[in-house]
Amino acid sequence: MSEHLKHLKKLSTIRSGKNIKFLTPAVYSGGWCPMRVACNIVEDIEGVSYLMVGMPECATHSRGMNSLPEGPNGELRWLYVLDANEVIFGCRNGVIEALKEMDAAGAKAILMIATCVTDLIGEDFEGIISEVQPKMNARLSYVTLGQFKNFGSGIGTWKVAEALGEFMLPREKKEKVANLLFLEPWRTKGSPLELPLIIDALERRGVTVRKIAAGATLEDYMDAPDAALNLVTTSYTQPLAAKMQDRFGTPYSPLHNAFTVEDIDKVYKEIEDILGISLEGEFDGWRKKAVELEERAKKELGGKTFVMITEVDMPVALTKYLVGFGMKPLLINVDDIHNEDIGFAKEMKAEGIDPPACRIMYIEKDLEIVRELQPDIVFGYVDKPVTDIKLAEEMGDFFGITGYERTVGILSRIFTVLETGKMGERLDIYGPAPL
Amino acid sequence: MGLHRFKPMPSGRMGIFWTLASISEAAVVEFGCMGHNIYSGGNLRRGGIYEGYGAPLYTTYIDETDIAMGDTSRLKATIAQVIKNDKPKAIFLQPSAVPEVVGTDMYAVANELQYDFPDTPLIPLGHGSFAISQQKGVEEALKALAKALPEEREKTEKPTYNIIGSCPDLFNFASDSLEIQRLMKGAFDMDIVCDFSSKCSVTDIRNMPSAHINLVIRREGIPAAKYLQKKFGTPYIYARPYGIKGTTKWLCDIGEILGTEPCKEFIDFEENLWKLQYEPGRYTLENNQWQYPDEAVLTIGGHYDVVKGILTFATTELPISKGTAWCNCPEMGDEEIPYFSEKEWIPVVQNHDKGYLMFSGEALKWAGKNTQLQIANPDIAYRMHPYDPPFVGYRGAINIVNKLLNEYVLKH
Numbered sequence: 001m002s003e004h005l006k007h008l009k010k011l012s013t014i015r016s017g018k019n020i021k022f023l024t025p026a027v028y029s030g031g032w033c034p035m036r037v038a039c040n041i042v043e044d045i046e047g048v049s050y051l052m053v054g055m056p057e058c059a060t061h062s063r064g065m066n067s068l069p070e071g072p073n074g075e076l077r078w079l080y081v082l083d084a085n086e087v088i089f090g091c092r093n094g095v096i097e098a099l100k101e102m103d104a105a106g107a108k109a110i111l112m113i114a115t116c117v118t119d120l121i122g123e124d125f126e127g128i129i130s131e132v133q134p135k136m137n138a139r140l141s142y143v144t145l146g147q148f149k150n151f152g153s154g155i156g157t158w159k160v161a162e163a164l165g166e167f168m169l170p171r172e173k174k175e176k177v178a179n180l181l182f183l184e185p186w187r188t189k190g191s192p193l194e195l196p197l198i199i200d201a202l203e204r205r206g207v208t209v210r211k212i213a214a215g216a217t218l219e220d221y222m223d224a225p226d227a228a229l230n231l232v233t234t235s236y237t238q239p240l241a242a243k244m245q246d247r248f249g250t251p252y253s254p255l256h257n258a259f260t261v262e263d264i265d266k267v268y269k270e271i272e273d274i275l276g277i278s279l280e281g282e283f284d285g286w287r288k289k290a291v292e293l294e295e296r297a298k299k300e301l302g303g304k305t306f307v308m309i310t311e312v313d314m315p316v317a318l319t320k321y322l323v324g325f326g327m328k329p330l331l332i333n334v335d336d337i338h339n340e341d342i343g344f345a346k347e348m349k350a351e352g353i354d355p356p357a358c359r360i361m362y363i364e365k366d367l368e369i370v371r372e373l374q375p376d377i378v379f380g381y382v383d384k385p386v387t388d389i390k391l392a393e394e395m396g397d398f399f400g401i402t403g404y405e406r407t408v409g410i411l412s413r414i415f416t417v418l419e420t421g422k423m424g425e426r427l428d429i430y431g432p433a434p435l
Numbered sequence: 436m437g438l439h440r441f442k443p444m445p446s447g448r449m450g451i452f453w454t455l456a457s458i459s460e461a462a463v464v465e466f467g468c469m470g471h472n473i474y475s476g477g478n479l480r481r482g483g484i485y486e487g488y489g490a491p492l493y494t495t496y497i498d499e500t501d502i503a504m505g506d507t508s509r510l511k512a513t514i515a516q517v518i519k520n521d522k523p524k525a526i527f528l529q530p531s532a533v534p535e536v537v538g539t540d541m542y543a544v545a546n547e548l549q550y551d552f553p554d555t556p557l558i559p560l561g562h563g564s565f566a567i568s569q570q571k572g573v574e575e576a577l578k579a580l581a582k583a584l585p586e587e588r589e590k591t592e593k594p595t596y597n598i599i600g601s602c603p604d605l606f607n608f609a610s611d612s613l614e615i616q617r618l619m620k621g622a623f624d625m626d627i628v629c630d631f632s633s634k635c636s637v638t639d640i641r642n643m644p645s646a647h648i649n650l651v652i653r654r655e656g657i658p659a660a661k662y663l664q665k666k667f668g669t670p671y672i673y674a675r676p677y678g679i680k681g682t683t684k685w686l687c688d689i690g691e692i693l694g695t696e697p698c699k700e701f702i703d704f705e706e707n708l709w710k711l712q713y714e715p716g717r718y719t720l721e722n723n724q725w726q727y728p729d730e731a732v733l734t735i736g737g738h739y740d741v742v743k744g745i746l747t748f749a750t751t752e753l754p755i756s757k758g759t760a761w762c763n764c765p766e767m768g769d770e771e772i773p774y775f776s777e778k779e780w781i782p783v784v785q786n787h788d789k790g791y792l793m794f795s796g797e798a799l800k801w802a803g804k805n806t807q808l809q810i811a812n813p814d815i816a817y818r819m820h821p822y823d824p825p826f827v828g829y830r831g832a833i834n835i836v837n838k839l840l841n842e843y844v845l846k847h
Binding site for chain 1: 436437438439440441442443444445446448449464465468469470471472473474475476478481491492493494495496497498499500501502509512513515516517520531532533536537565566797800801813814815816
């Protein structure tokens with residue numbers, strides 16, 4: 001093993017984000033704060049207000065350059081800043097007064113977003129909600145995002161998804177309603193939502209697909225438990241789906257983890273059964289291409305080595321998929337470990353595959369170590385053009401996309417990069433299957 | 436600090452960070468949670484401190500175990516990596532909020548680590564506690580650097596000067612600094628040694644004692660200037676030059692300290708140019724005051740020294756009277772220009788309908804007012820270049836008048 005990787009833990013031994021080491025120690029110039037992600041997500045939900053609770057740094061950076069204290073539909077985006085006394089003795093009373101003020105100002109639902117210092121001093125937000133909820137019209141929820149135990153944007157996203165789930169109310173189930181569960185940490189407001197093809201297919205079969213995604217409303221969240229099925233398209237919303245299954249008995253389809261044609265077939269069959277529809281013939285073109293590419297992968301990808309750097313969605317699940325073709329992971333960048341990942345890592349270890357896992361925090365310098373590993377292909381994002389490594393970049397193209405079309409996209413990109421050293425054209429999943 | 440609708444007064448740590456970030460040949464290492472560096476770095480880049488301009492910004496991260504055990508080993512590993520990456524001439528160490536809460540003693544840690552890295556000065560900053568403002572943080576950073584870096588130097592043969600207090604946290608800092616440098620060149624043919632700290636290097640700070648005078652352009656720079664006066668005998672002047680008469684007086688005061696007179700031709704040229712440029716607008720402003728005296732009023736909020744300077748220019752050199760004026764730092768407020776919290780300035784801004792309103796971009800935008808009259812941060816726009824017109828100096832005077840006239844035109 002390379003000298004530079006000796007301090008890293010093997011993927012199978014990682015049980016929480018705490019055990020994932022930086023590839024090199026100096027972080028340049030810092031990682032994303034989960035609090036900022038939380039504010040960004042909530043700002044895209046009509047009718048949901050937030051109260052950010054933290055230090056002046058948090059308050060300043062919770063907002064983009066053009067963010068204002070009120071949203072387009074009267075949502076409040078207010079900030080509670082701890083003073084020197086509250087840092088020691090807690091901010092309970094101040095936060096309660098702030099919530100009352102927001103309630104009086106007309107907030108319909110308030111998500112409290114707590115940051116590092118409140119997490120450190122152990123402020124009891126659940127206790128605050130218990131005390132004031134009965135006296136308020138606004139519905140309350142909270143998420144604690146101290147960065148020292150919530151690394152990066154992914155964890156911020158799934159915890160926020162769970163916290164927003166607290167706004168959901170028991171509803172009578174409707175047979176032909178499904179929820180799409182998809183949240184993006186860094187969505188540019190107003191940009192089009194890219195959805196997998198299954199959504200359109202379901203809608204054409206009379207299924208109402210409620211998008212619990214950017215642009216959703218408070219009412220969408222409140223009504224979500226009426227769905228017969230949740231469609232999970234990212235690991236960030238899988239914990240919310242699991243919680244909804246417990247609370248409301250809503251089953252979920254883990255589309256996000258289905259990379260192989262076999263797994264996709266299986267998950268589509270479940271969807272057909274639960275919603276009482278048939279998807280026969282719907283994806284024939286894409287499925288045929290995916291089968292073809294998987295056959296080719298079995299022949300050509302065996303023994304190829306790879307590294308995953310930053311901005312690859314679900315790196316552990318994707319690694320497991322590629323290992324299935326005999327590819328060998330040399331190093332995996334993992335921002336955070338999900339429960340599902342632990343299972344995937346275990347399965348890979350049983351097959352003798354257990355790569356070191358790390359967090360890459362200074363790509364320019366860390367790339368020097370990646371180069372030394374001499375991988376056949378590298379997946380992820382580099383901020384400057386590189387010509388000396390075969391880089392499958394823009395893996396974010398597949399974020400939120402599932403099904404045969406994602407499999408076709410990923411495998412096509414791998415073959416193109418291996419053959420030409422370049423990424424090639426980006427896949428248009430909304431066009432015809434590239435037969 | 437409590438509930439805020441707008442961005443609150445930044446912390447002392449933020450003031451320190453913004454003061455350090457623009458210094459080249461150095462590196463900033465923040466010990467603690469991440470986020471501050473990456474977002475502040477982004478803001479600085481939007482403000483013209485582009486990648487490679489100042490210090491590279493690093494952070495260590497900190498996790499639960501580090502906090503529980505008081506472990507600072509990440510700092511040592513990070514410093515070693517930073518030295519390998521950048522070979523900086525100094526490393527500024529700063530704790531983030533969490534190490535502040537648990538009481539990490541950055542001074543002790545820096546002293547200890549200095550033995551491991553004897554060739555790179557490690558300069559700890561940023562205690563600041565939770566009770567101090569951004570402005571106090573700027574003051575602490577300027578003073579700490581003035582104590583740590585300047586070295587004994589012969590005064591330059593041809594007289595030179597330093598600017599103390601031009602820092603990226605001040606709105607329009609880069610253009611104002613360039614105007615001051617233009618004035619010093621035109622009036623005294625003097626060059627700058629160190630633009631402390633918005634555009635300088637570690638070497639420039641080390642060379643500060645070679646200058647003949649320190650120009651302190653905000654009160655946060657006074658302790659640093661006093662220290663440099665005591666240690667190296669460099670005199671200083673504290674003032675921001677606003678207006679025509681104000682700028683000429685400022686130049687004459689500098690001349691008095693230097694024992695020389697500012698160039699008369701330069702001052703005459705600038706004053707005559709002002710008269711010619713101002714003439715087409717003079718009647719409009721005077722007529723406005725005569726016809727609608729309640730509209731010839733300046734309401735203004737921001738940094739104390741900026742507010743004071745612009746207000747003095749407006750009320751003594753222009754036909755404008757003083758409206759509500761406030762500053763954004765509790766430690767600076769006085770009877771003339773009190774400190775206003777958000778709760779106090781919101782109604783002033785919201786209800787403002789007559790006269791001129793100068794304040795932060797954030798508040799002006801929110802209230803639907805003329806954002807061209809922004810004189811304070813939080814900002815709402817990119818400021819990638821330093822070539823906007825200044826507010827200080829002769830050029831600043833005509834710029835301010837131009838903005839006020841345009842506000843008049845908008846309203847009428």
